[in-house]
Every structure is written in structure tokens, then in C-alpha cells.
Amino acid sequence: MSAIKELQERFAEIMRLHYISALLGWDQEVNMMNYKSLEGRSKQVALMQKLIHQRETSEEVGKLINQAKKENLSEIEGAMLREIEREYTLATKLPEKLVMEIAETSILAAKEWREARAKSDFSIFEKLLVKTVELQREKAEKLGTHPDLYSTLIDLYEPGATYDWIANIFNPIRPKLIDLVKKLNSSPDQPDGSIFEKSYDEDTQFELSRKVIEKLGFDFGYGRQDKVTHPFSTSLAALDVRITTRTTEPFPDCITSTIHEHGHAIYEMGISKELHDTILCNGTSMGIHESQSRMWENIVGRSKEFWMYWYPAFQKHFPENLKDVPLDEFHRAMNIVKPSFIRVNADEVTYGLHIILRFEIEKDLIEGKIQVKELPEIWNSKFEKLLGIVPPDDAKGVLQDVHWSMGSIGYFPSYFLGNLYAAQIYNKALQKLPSLPEDYKKGEFSTLLSYLKENIHQYGSIYRSSELINRVTGEDLNSNYFLKYIENKFIPIYRL
């Protein structure tokens, strides 16, 4: 057997272990919310991480990589070898003990974080967050992919990206976002969001969210949708992609966040069968992943044309709330731009500011320039600077996101990169398929899905994000398309 084939087999087993790990995580989030003890589960998670780590770092893998480099490889095999070598190089730098400690801590910290958030009491979470940050720092030091710790962590989610590269993209946008928010908020003709203060039956919301994503292409023969407190998407096999939905936030969060998770899921579901069970059977970066989720959620799911198709069904299901509300008013209400505390509920303009806040804090946190115990204060003061308001409590402030409890430091930038990727890709899609908005009016979403499958989804991780964005759009990632998109969208909505 050729070295690349043997590597492929070994990494098929590793993929299966990852999928099994993902089931442990999915189950914990969906089914173990009321558990008194996660001790057993945390040891199982750590064990799976150990098994994966042992396989990724085996001496044979190192030898096979060197052999495979001398083999005559196809494009796909070449990409596999690139990803395998990356995994091997990263994993061999991390001691098994650290890998297991990170896994175990993340389960326990997620539980503490949940309680801290529920009680809005940062002190409950502080101790394990200190440990988490220390573990991530140790991990970054050991990996040493880049000269600075934060870039090393960012690189895990967005391969090839660095702090500087992202800062160069984010920094010029920052004032533009702040200006646009001010401009919109100064409009004399403000949208009225009071319809979302009304009560919307939770079961009906869930049912509708299910119908929407089914129409968008989610295949329930290869996945599930369950209720949770924090929406996410995860793959438990090439053909088992699960999303979760919450119905507890003000309407229409359930719908938009379900469409968001659907965007992640449909990316994974669309990966070419040829790549199943290989290391390439993954979205290529978290930024590209977020581009898919946020394109469906925002560019499609908050567009007027989308709601021209869906709104009558929603009016029918919520007659008391929506019967007398014209589509235009509804559409404006769901596109209100206004500084608010919670990232996941933020509008498309202020969203980037939420990310920039976290991006700056994470950088200082991992480099030890700020201490965990200072976080609530720093969060609030930076929040005021960026968004002009101060969170009333830590639940609505520094405790709102699950990421740090899971040890995910360096993930946040992906969300905003996703917005930028999305706008750039969608601009190209519209050039090629100018009838897309007309399609949405008719409930036809497969045109866009086919375009994304053909140009992005099928390739899994064959192409790195920088290569992919060039293949699809002919240029590097830049923020022009996003800035143009939000201006073109929100100036008319605010009737300016």
C-alpha cells in the first residue's frame, strides 16, 4: 500500500474518533443540562482526546508523511498530505497530559460558566477561567506556530491567519461601523421593533424554523434539529450533521439562528462523497464556515425577498402579532441597527464591533496583559467605547459567550471574517446569478445552494481559505464588499 493510502486509512480512524467525540459533546449540550455530575463524561471526553492525540503523533505517521512526500499524488491526495502534516506537526508539539487536561477542564468549566451566567456571578467561573487561559497559553507556547501567542491560537481556527492580518482588516472598518450606526440612528424615520416584544408560542417557532430549513435544503434523513439553550452545529459522521435551536429569545431569533446553524450544516452536508472519512471532510476554516452560516442567516434570511415568500406563513401562525403588520414594517423591524449587549442578537452593523471587542481582549488576555479577574471591568469599559452603552450585569457582559469556557480563544474573529467572506462571495454569486433575489420570492433557494455547493461546499478542506476566496472571487479577502453591502442595505431601510 502506498504511504498516502496508509495515512488515509489511519486518519479515517481518527476522523471516526473525532465524530464520536462530537457525539459526546452534542449529547452533553442537548441531553445533560440537568445533570448533577459531568465527571464520568469529562473523563470520556479526555480519553477520546488521548486516543486521537496518540494516533496523530505516532512515529509511523511521521515516517509515512516523509514517504508520501516522495509519491506521485493527486490534487486531493496532496491536500490530504498537507492537512495530515499540519495535524501531525501541531499534535506532536503538545504533550498528552496537556491535551487531556484541556479536554477535561473544558467540560467542567462549561458547567461552571453556565451557572455563573445564570446567576450573573463572574466569581463562580473565575477560577476555571484562570486555569483555561493558562492551559491555552501553555498550548500556544508549545505550538509556537507564530511569534505571538494569539496568532498561534487564531491559526487553529483560520489556518494561515495572524493577529496582524486580521487587525489590518478590522481596524479600518471599526470607525466606519461606528459612523454608520450613528448615521442610521440619527434618521428621523426609525423602524419600530415593538412587534418583537410580543409573545410567540415556542413550539410554533420551532416548527416554523424546521419548515424553513427544510425548504432551504436541510435533509432530515442525514441530520437532526434539537432544542437547546445555545444553538450550535456539529457533524457526527459525514452524513449525520446536527443543528440545535433555541426558542427562548425574542422572536425572530429562533428563525435567524436556526438558519445560521443550517448554513453550517449544509456546508458539511455538501462535501463531496469522495472526501468522506478523510481529513478533508470538514469546512476549510471557521471563517469560511461562518461565511456560509452568516450568508444564509443575514444576506438571505434577513432580506426583503426572503420574507416576501415566508411572511404569509408566519402571519398565519402568529395572527395576533403579525396579521396587521405589513411586510415592509416587519422587515424593517428585524433589521433594526442599534447598540445592544448580546453578540448573537446583534444586528449586522454593530456585530463587527462585538467581535472587535473580543479580538482585542483575547489578545491582551492570552499575552498576560490583563488578568482574568479584571475581565468584567475591562469588558464594560471597552464596550462603552465601542458601542456607547454599558452592560447592566456580567450575564449581559463578559459572561455571555460559551467560547472561553470551552477553551476556544481565537475563535471569535472567525465570525466577523465570516461576514466579510460572505459579502465577497455573495457579490460574485449575484454577478453570475442575478436572479437570486427573484428566486427567493418564489421560495426557490436551490439556485444559491447549488452555487455554494459547486464553488465551496464540495471541496471540504481541499483549498485553504485564502486560495478558496481567490478561486471563487478572483481576489484576496477584503472588506469592501461587506461595507458596500451594509450601506446598500441599511441606508434604504432607514430611509436616508
Added chain:
Amino acid sequence: MSAIKELQERFAEIMRLHYISALLGWDQEVNMMNYKSLEGRSKQVALMQKLIHQRETSEEVGKLINQAKKENLSEIEGAMLREIEREYTLATKLPEKLVMEIAETSILAAKEWREARAKSDFSIFEKLLVKTVELQREKAEKLGTHPDLYSTLIDLYEPGATYDWIANIFNPIRPKLIDLVKKLNSSPDQPDGSIFEKSYDEDTQFELSRKVIEKLGFDFGYGRQDKVTHPFSTSLAALDVRITTRTTEPFPDCITSTIHEHGHAIYEMGISKELHDTILCNGTSMGIHESQSRMWENIVGRSKEFWMYWYPAFQKHFPENLKDVPLDEFHRAMNIVKPSFIRVNADEVTYGLHIILRFEIEKDLIEGKIQVKELPEIWNSKFEKLLGIVPPDDAKGVLQDVHWSMGSIGYFPSYFLGNLYAAQIYNKALQKLPSLPEDYKKGEFSTLLSYLKENIHQYGSIYRSSELINRVTGEDLNSNYFLKYIENKFIPIYRL
């Protein structure tokens, strides 16, 4: 480190892999019913079996066992070593390929069986059942624990038991059961079961079943109850025991089958903390396990005293069906003895005949005396002999049980052994705690639970079933107590 401690650590890891496997199985049953493909999952299950098998059969384990035998062991350590050696001996006889093939086939066969049962078409299941039987035969041949293949398989579920031992217990009961059924059915005063032909709201059934087991001691902080098509119980960690419930069968199946699964779960939940994460953290045999489930389900859950406490709540929730039905009539209706097609719905008297049927068929099947394709016919003719009726189709006949699809040949006898163990243990409990029935009237079930915990549950697998039954009751397993129990119960119910 001593050899026994090192073995303990190794088998703690194996236990965790078993728990993770159990999650894969639980999830498949609870969450993947509508999936178009189980291919990814079946490979994951096979991989976990491979990892377990590799660990159980490692040379080091063999060496450590020999070393540990020379060490000065506590009673618990001695029991651990016994179980570890048993696992090692069994596992080393089975080639890895066979273990993985059995695992993969069981997932795929379960899917075919489900379809076959839904369509009542044996031919859909036939091919994979042939394969399953062949694999089980190969497994039994390789293991060779006993001179005959069937005893070797039985021994996997009821360590120490053989075909002959069980036949010697079952054979004398068989005519007595048939006689008792005839006698009861000749009574001029037959209970009226028509109240169970009415419709009972499924959500209310589920809610009530939940309340019942909560009162019986099920702790929802360490477990879950979910809806499925086939009830079962499974441990995903020492403190994560899950049961499943169905609400689709005629009332009160939901309640009695939930109490049954609760009986399994509460056994596992009651194992001493000292045994957590060890090979002894399991019920000691499937027969003893079934004794717990069937004791709670039948001896307690179908007793008059139990319903003296619960019936008012049920009347309140189902007023249209039960308001005007006196307790006595309800109790008689749920204890109707009558030949019927489905094992899990059978009454306490005919139940044993359903098991004897399977016991005889399994013996001939595994020894090649009957072929898979003959099964439907043989099933029906034997069924007529034992129960006097012929299944109208294979869904109500040979296709009704999931066990064979999972490769579980040799499990069925455990159910009836469970009835016998249960009656013998309960007889002893009543001697020591004569007020038990009075307790039930007051909704007090912790007296019985404490007795079972103290005498059975806490020990996990420290004592083999033959030793355990002697410790608890002072004698070997025998059918006297069961026969006395059903006579004492059903003769008065039938007013003879």
C-alpha cells in the same frame, strides 16, 4: 504499582470505552430512527469494539493477570481479577475481524429488522439474520466455553449458566404454566380488559410514568427518560443511567414498561461508589438484572397495594376512562392472564411460555438444526403448541423482538430466570420486611429499594449470581417461589 492496580487502571479505560459505545447505541435508538444511512455510525461502533478488544487482549493484561494472582488481594480485588480474567480469556479467543464484523452487522441488521417488522415481511431481514446467526455460531465455536454452542452464548449473559441447567429449571414449570392458564381461563368470573381499549393521551402517559419512577427512586440528576419505539435501559457512566419509554402501546404498557426499565436503572445507580469505573460496576448477570426490573414491574407495579396509592392520580388524569372504574376492576384488568402474541405485553403467567419458545428455537438455530428461512413456520407451530394460538403475521410472531438483530442469541432465558430470581428474592424481602405492601399503599417505596440496594445493588458484579442468590436467600435458584407467587396472586384475582 501493584499488578491489580495497573489492571484496574487499564480496565477503567475499557469501561469508559464501553460507556462511549453505549452512548453510540443509545443515540442510535433514540435519535436516528429517521436516518437514511447508518453507515458512518456502524463504522464508529465497530471501531469502539476494536479499541475495547485490543485493550482486553493485550499481552500486558495477560502478564498482569498472572502477577496479580500472586498478590494479596482484598475481596473486591479478587472479584475484579476474576472478571478481568474472564474478559481476557473470552476476548483473546475472538479475532479482531470477527468482533468488528459482529458490531457492524448488528447496526445494519437492526435497521433491516425494523423495516421487516414494520412491513411484516421476514424476507427483508432474512439475509442479515443468516449472517448474524453465522457470526454468533462462529463466535461460540471460537469461545468454546461449554461443550455445546448455545451454553457458550448463554454464559455471556448469565455467567455459569448452561442450557441443561436452565432446561432443568424451565421444563418442570412448562406444564404447570399451561395448566394454570387453563384453570384461570375456565373461571366463570373473568376480569374485563375493555378499559384498556380506550385511548389514553400519550403525553399524559409519559408524564405519569415519569412521576411514578421519580417516586420509586429514579434520580433525574443522574439519568434521563426518553421516548422510543422499544424501551431499554443503558449506562453511559456510573452516574448516567438512561431509560427509554414508549407510549404507543395500549395502556398501561407505558407505565409498566417504564417501571421495568427503572428497575434496571436503579440497580446500576445503586452500585457502590467504590466500584465506579471498575469492571465490577455492572449488574452481575442479566438474570439478576431482569429480577430487579421484573420485580418492580410485576411484583410491585402490578400489585393491588401499589395501585391503592397511584390509582387516584391516574383517575384524575384520565377521568373519562377511569373515573367510574373501581380500583379492584382496574387491578384485575391489568392482571388478565391470556395467551397473546407479543412477549413484552404478556401477563406474568404466560410470559414464561414466550421465553421457553425462544429458548428452544435458539438452541436449534445456533446448532444448525433449523435454518433461518424456516423460522417463521417453526415459530408459529411451536407457538400454537405452547400458547394455543397462531400469530396472524410475522410482525406479531418471529419478527417481534429486536434481540436477534443485535446478535443477542442466548439473552432470552435471562428474562424468565429474572422472574424466578425476583420471586425468590422478594419472598425473602417480605420475610424481613413484612410491612412492604403496607408501605406501597402509602407511596413509600424506599423500604424495598433500601433492601435491594443493601443486599444486591451495591455489590455490582462482586458476587456471581449463584453466589448472590445464596447470600440473599440461603438457597440455590429454584422455581418454587415463583410458582407459589403466581398461584397466590392469580387464583384470587380470578376468584377461584
